[in-house]
Amino acid sequence: MVQEIWHLDTRRTRSISAENPTGEPGAGGRAIAGTGAFAAAGLGRGWKVSPSIDLGPGETVTLADISGPGVIRHLWLTTDRSILRDFTLQMYWDGAPDPAIAVPLGDFFCNGWDQLALVNSQQIVVAPAGGLNSYWPMPFHSHALVTLHNGADRHVPVYYQITYVEEDIPDLSGYLHATWRCSDPLGAPAVHPILETGGGPGRYAGTYLAVQPRADGWWGEGELKFYLDDDAEYPTICGTGTEDYFGGAWNFDLEGAYRPYSTPYLGMVQVIPPHRIYEPHQRFGMYRWHIPDPICFEDSLRVTVQALGWREDGHYLPLEQAHIASTALWYHALP
CATH class of the missing domain: 2.60.120.1390 (Protein of unknown function DUF2961)
Incomplete structure (x- = not known):
């Protein structure tokens, strides 16, 4: 259960993206190479040098590898919106060998067909022009692993941000x-x-x-x-x-x-x-x-x-x- 926004406690927010692949404190925006290096030429470090990753055909990338306990609170991602069902989103909890979540990317975000549909719901939001947002809370005790597989026949850019909170998880929590x-x-x-x-x-x-x-x-x-x-x-x-x-x-x-x-x-x-x-x-x-x-x-x-x-x-x-x-x-x- 999400506590009131005004309730101050010991929880800590972390966020993983291509600009901060580990989510460590003070580690964001430090890249010196990446998909934005050409556009940032002359601006120097900290100016959107690594806003995304390039995912090749048949490749699987680790988007997040997190030590717990914690709760993933928000996942935002965008890529080639014409082939969303060609990607597979997978999530593993607490060292389990098999993924608890294994779903085509489009279907996870209520877009199972090849034409983009905007979604305005409590748990899933799809915003113009292909911003995929999940607000499903995803608790874990010791470890969370999030991967994305490209089943298409071409390279695609993937922009993403996974925000989680380091916090204790009750024993009766479900995955x-x-x-x-x-x-x-x-x-x-x-x-x-x-x-x-x-x-x-x-x-x-x-x-x-x-x-x-x-x-x-x-x-x-x-x-x-x-x-x-x-x-x-x-x-x-x-x-x-x-x-x-x-x-x-x-x-x-x-x-x-x-x-x-x-x-x-x-x-x-x-x-x-x-x-x-x-x-x-x-x-x-x-x-x-x-x-x-x-x-x-x-x-x-x-x-x-x-x-x-x-x-x-x-x-x-x-x-x-x-x-x-x-x-x-x-x-x-x-x-």
Whole structure:
């Protein structure tokens, strides 16, 4: 829990960027070589000599290697916004061999498709013209490692800043996890698995969903279902439709058009192309953050979404050819 801004204590703020790769006190802006060296010629040290890094095709770079305890409070990054899904963001907590977060960069920032969408939410902000901001708090006890992999076929510049606070972490704190799953095509049954995890306790914190229905008409009749702990065939939490889960209603259709929206905890920020409706190859991106309404589980959690359309004869239509990609975020006792 973030304390009041006026509360003075012993916490210390540190920040890692290409200008201060270690985050050490007094170590920022000291580079004598870097991607800005030519532009800074004649100005000397301290004048934006190293504002970014160059990331080659197939390369993985360590953005941050931090000793704890602490909490990452803000991550800002920008790069080639046309290929955001070609990058993979990974985060490891407390020496775990496998990443707790392993997600395409675009999907982590609610931009799963190849056209930039601006996002104005509590946890994720995407600002003009491609500034990617995360405000998900990420606590760790002893160590945090953040990497970025370039899966594209060209060199790209990467500008970034990771701000964290050195502070003690309560024993009952959870680690942030995120996983990405893609079904393309979905197949039968038309149910996409968003998350299946055990070894709780934990709290489910958010969903980003990228959908291409590949069928005419309305595509969002499917329910999101949360199977908690001992649930077997039937879930404890079951919604009434995809647009309902993301806070909308009635097909997102307002006077014959989809209306994108972005609010603190939920939104539909991508409609591609924007001025058409009920077409099979349109693409959609939606998010919901369970901050005021976390989904708590003691041991295990399974989350699914149905891909279900609507036929003109009044019957449901399973969308077996749909493209669905999901990013699930949750806090977990295990790193």
